[in-house]
Amino acid sequence: xxxxxxxxxxxxxxxxxxxxxxxxxxxxxxxxxxxxxxRLDIHDAFEASKLRGRGGAGxxxxxxxxxxxxxxxxxxxxxxxxxxxxxxxxxxxxxMENNPHQIIEGMLIAAYATGSSHGYLYIRxxxxxxxxxxxQAIEAARQAGYLGSNILNSRFDFDLEIxxxxxxxVCGEEFALLESIEGKAGRTRVKPPFPTAKGLFNQxxxxxxVETLATFPVIIAMGGEAYAKIGTPTSTGTKLISLSGNVxxxxxxxxxxxxxxxxxxxxxxxxxxxxxKIQMIQLxxxxxPIIPEYMLDMVIDFERFEEFESKTGAGAxxxxxxxxxxxxxxxQVSEFFTHESCGKCTPCREGNVHMRNVLRRFVNKxxxxxxLLMLENQARVIHQTSLCGLGxxxxxxxxxxxxxxxxDYLNRIEDSMQEVA
Amino acid sequence: MELTAVLQAYPKxxxxxxxxxxxxxxxxxxxxxxxxxxxxxxxxxxxxxxHVFSVVSFYSFFSMTPRGRYILQFCRDVPCHISDTFSVRExxxxxxxxxxxxxxxxxxxxxxxxxxLGACDLAPVLRVNDTLYxxxxxxKIKAILAEIRSGSDA
Numbered sequence: 194x195x196x197x198x199x200x201x202x203x204x205x206x207x208x209x210x211x212x213x214x215x216x217x218x219x220x221x222x223x224x225x226x227x228x229x230x231x232r233l234d235i236h237d238a239f240e241a242s243k244l245r246g247r248g249g250a251g252x253x254x255x256x257x258x259x260x261x262x263x264x265x266x267x268x269x270x271x272x273x274x275x276x277x278x279x280x281x282x283x284x285x286x287x288x289m290e291n292n293p294h295q296i297i298e299g300m301l302i303a304a305y306a307t308g309s310s311h312g313y314l315y316i317r318x319x320x321x322x323x324x325x326x327x328x329q330a331i332e333a334a335r336q337a338g339y340l341g342s343n344i345l346n347s348r349f350d351f352d353l354e355i356x357x358x359x360x361x362x363v364c365g366e367e368f369a370l371l372e373s374i375e376g377k378a379g380r381t382r383v384k385p386p387f388p389t390a391k392g393l394f395n396q397x398x399x400x401x402x403v404e405t406l407a408t409f410p411v412i413i414a415m416g417g418e419a420y421a422k423i424g425t426p427t428s429t430g431t432k433l434i435s436l437s438g439n440v441x442x443x444x445x446x447x448x449x450x451x452x453x454x455x456x457x458x459x460x461x462x463x464x465x466x467x468x469x470k471i472q473m474i475q476l477x478x479x480x481x482p483i484i485p486e487y488m489l490d491m492v493i494d495f496e497r498f499e500e501f502e503s504k505t506g507a508g509a510x511x512x513x514x515x516x517x518x519x520x521x522x523x524x525q526v527s528e529f530f531t532h533e534s535c536g537k538c539t540p541c542r543e544g545n546v547h548m549r550n551v552l553r554r555f556v557n558k559x560x561x562x563x564x565l566l567m568l569e570n571q572a573r574v575i576h577q578t579s580l581c582g583l584g585x586x587x588x589x590x591x592x593x594x595x596x597x598x599x600x601d602y603l604n605r606i607e608d609s610m611q612e613v614a
Numbered sequence: 615m616e617l618t619a620v621l622q623a624y625p626k627x628x629x630x631x632x633x634x635x636x637x638x639x640x641x642x643x644x645x646x647x648x649x650x651x652x653x654x655x656x657x658x659x660x661x662x663x664x665h666v667f668s669v670v671s672f673y674s675f676f677s678m679t680p681r682g683r684y685i686l687q688f689c690r691d692v693p694c695h696i697s698d699t700f701s702v703r704e705x706x707x708x709x710x711x712x713x714x715x716x717x718x719x720x721x722x723x724x725x726x727x728x729x730x731l732g733a734c735d736l737a738p739v740l741r742v743n744d745t746l747y748x749x750x751x752x753x754k755i756k757a758i759l760a761e762i763r764s765g766s767d768a
Contacts, residue, residue, distance in 0.1 A: 280691035280730035318636065318675050319731050321744035359632055359673035362729055376631030377665075378672035394629075437693040437734035444735045475692060479730075511693050511734070525695050533729060535672070 195460050197423065197449045199431050200407045204291040209326060212333040215294040221339055223410035224301045228347045230413075232262055235306040241417025243429040248274055248365075248402030249477065249507040250582070251495050257399055260389035261307035264397035269309040271300055271351075272374070272393065272400045275316040275323065276358050276365035279478035280529060281509035284433035285403035287445040289316070289323040292407070293330035297353070299406030301339065302413060304351045307399050312353030315370055318360050328355055362533035363583050367400045369535065380537045381581040402507070404433055424450030427496040434493075436462045438512035439469065448493065455489040458512055469514040473598070477506020479526050480586035482593035483519075519601055520555040523590055527552050530587040541584030544575035548591060555602070558609045565602055569595055615641035617651055621658050628659055631669060635676060644680040645724070674729075682717045682724035684762055686710075687741040690727060693734035702738050703727075705755050722763065 207214035215221070227235055240255035261269060273296060277285040288296060300312050314331075316324050331353060334340045342350045361379045363369045369379035371393050392398025408430065412420050421429045428450035434457055437443045441463030448457060454474065458464060465471055471486045476498075491497060493508075513522065527549040536542045551568045554560040572588035572595070579585045595602065620638045624630040634655060639647055647670060656663040670676040688694075688702045703714060706725055710718055717724040733739045736748030740758070747758055 277732055278729060281693050281734050282730075283732045283734055286732050317732070319728065319741065322746070357633065357636055359636060359675035360729070361673050373632065374629060376628035376659075376669070378669050380672075435734065437737065438696055443737075479691065509734075511696075513692075513696055517696050522692055522695070525690060525692050529691055529729060532674075532727075 195452060195456055196447055197431050198447050199411050199423070200288070200295070200404070201292075201433070201445070201447045203295070204287075207292065209291050209293055210329050210333075212294060212330070212337055215292070216337075219414075220294055220410075221298055221301075221337075223413040224298050224305070224339070225345065227302045227305055227413050228345065228349065232306055232308070235302070235413070236262065238412055238417040239306075242412045242420040243417075244405070244408060244412060244420070245428070245495060246402055247404035247408070247432065247507065249279070249480075254401070254405060257389055257401070258303075258306055260387070261309070261397055261399050264390065266397055267308075268311055268396055269307055270393045270396060270398040271304045271307065271309045271312040271353075272370070272398060273300055273312065273314045273403055273406050274365065274367065274370060274400055275314055275320070275327075275403045276370060277320070277403070277507075278317055278358075278362040278365050278533075279480060279507055279509065281437055281475065281478040281511045282435045282507050283437075284435045284445045284508060286320055286323050287433070288403050288407050289320070290326050293327050294334065295407050295410060296327070296403055297330060297334050297339070299409035300353060301344075301351060302409040303399055303401065303406060305349055307397075309399065310350050310352075312351065313374055313393070314353060314355045315358065315364070315374060316355060317358040317364075319358075324355055324357060331355070361535075362529075363535045363581070366581050366583060368581070370400070371398070378535070380535045381583075383580070404507075425492070425494050428494045432493055432508050434461075435507075435509045436512070437509070438474075439465050439471075439514035439516075440512045441466065450494050451492050453490050453492045454510060457493075457510060458489065462512070465512060465514045469516070471512060472515045472517065473513050473519065475511040475513065475522075475526075475590065476509065478509045478511075479529050480582070480589055481506045481509070483513075483522075483590050483597070484593060485597050488597075518556070519594060519598060520552060520605065523594065524549065524552045524556050526590045527587075530583070534583065534587075538578075538580040538584060540575045541579040541581075541587060544571055544579075544584070545587055547571055548575070548588065552591075554609075555605050558605065558612050560602075560606050560609045562606055565606060617654060621655070626659060628661060631655070631659060631661070631666065632673070634659075635666075635670065639676060643683050644721075645682070645685055646677045646680045648678070680717070680721075682722050684722055684742055685724045685726060687726045687728035687731070689729070689731045689737075689739055691730040693730070694737045694739065697734075697737035700752055702740065702750055702755070705752050706740075709756065709759060723759075 244254045245251040364379040368382040373379040388398040531545040656666040
């Protein structure tokens with residue numbers, strides 16, 4: 194079995210809107226178990242689990258928990274980042290719409306472990322269905338006594354509310370997200386200080402992705418050591434993969450780390466259509482690298498990917514078959530970042546426009562060698578000098594194709610010269 | 615919905631600014647916000663009007679020009695782009711007789727581009743107000759438009 198269902202185990206077997214169904218499969222029992230543990234025990238379980246954030250950056254969860262626990266200023270906040278705006282990712286939507294209570298339970302465990310009294314679920318504005326499902330689940334949890342004051346007579350208080358995004362990709366970046374909840378434009382802050390020290394309303398704030406928080410009950414259930422045995426020594430546990438593009442069976446799949454991308458595409462996704470070949474895949478989403486078919490045997494693993502200056506991101510795999518022009522795809526990616534740049538720092542605001550203009554010349558077959566050099570230069574500058582993750586990763590697809598598909602660039606320049614002649 | 619009713623539904627704090635703007639705009643058939651309304655919201659929350667204008671211009675969900683009762687948003691990011699065997703954008707523009715960013719003369723439809731709608735497993739997709747339509751074909755798009763037209767009082 195390629196799939197290993199830990200956090201998606203109950204999906205399909207329960208009515209997402211029925212809290213009784215969730216409790217029936219052991220739901221909220223892990224929160225109760227956590228209430229009987231010390232905060233240090235909970236931290237130790239997460240440290241042993243080696244769980245890393247599932248939102249794209251892969252930051253160790255235990256470090257954030259410890260940083261929060263050390264803060265004495267109150268109130269403290271827990272935020273679930275459900276601003277899943279990265280093109281090609283839809284696994285957080287899948288979790289919210291199919292098992293909302295598991296996310297609430299994860300937030301409860303996180304809140305108890307960090308001494309937080311209030312939570313926010315920041316959901317992107319496009320996800321109307323997710324918002325409706327989560328809202329109903331929150332109300333049911335409140336009625337059942339899992340949210341509010343003195344929860345289950347434990348003297349622990351926690352409540353949470355949903356906040357809607359308004360069509361801004363950059364708000365998935367943690368500081369932009371905080372600004373947005375505060376009622377401001379989503380422009381990032383300079384860090385440090387990090388959110389665990391100065392987050393929402395300048396108070397200590399834990400921010401984690403939906404999938405990460407949905408894993409919290411699983412780790413309390415299994416224990417950290419058992420969780421760490423799944424996956425690889427450096428990337429433990431399972432990962433949700435959003436598989437899309439030119440494959441037969443698109444969808445969300447939960448696999449242990451250490452599985453190769455080829456297996457995911459061939460065995461779970463059913464491969465590409467008849468008579469087609471995989472040309473390339475884009476990993477992680479618009480901010481991720483585009484890599485050639487021959488690299489598909491690489492396994493999903495944080496460290497392995499970093500060797501290739503690559504990232505698993507939030508786990509999107511976009512399969513691109515041989516019908517598509519690489520430059521048209523790069524233009525779409527570039528168009529996306531031009532649209533979504535918040536405009537605060539110059540390299541990202543201006544640079545993305547320049548890169549898009551150069552790419553258009555490759556699409557139109559009017560590119561020159563000078564364009565290639567210019568594109569390389571621009572991509573490097575934007576990557577190195579942008580303020581936040583958006584700008585730093587905006588040129589990733591371009592940088593990776595300049596490396597793996599250099600001949601395509603050179604061929605296109607030659608085609609361009611012939612068009613002129 | 616009256617603006618005062620929306621304002622009263624939320625605590626008088628800056629943190630609810632986006633919620634107020636979203637809720638009020640969604641309640642208007644024209645799906646847009648006007649200058650005097652933004653000023654009133656700013657006064658209510660004790661914020662400079664410039665702050666509210668800056669927020670409205672930052673987020674792509676907000677509009678200061680009147681839009682149609684149905685906002686059609688198509689996605690052109692890579693997963694949808696490569697799943698098209700036809701152009702969703704061109705199909706919609708032709709059928710509606712407008713360009714992206716414009717509203718039909720009868721005020722029923724506004725056509726917009728949206729960043730990824732997070733339904734790449736169902737690509738290509740179209741969002742109509744809060745409803746998602748998926749696995750689009752040219753015929754399906756025609757049917758969606760006809761269904762809305764027959765259901766709307768236009």
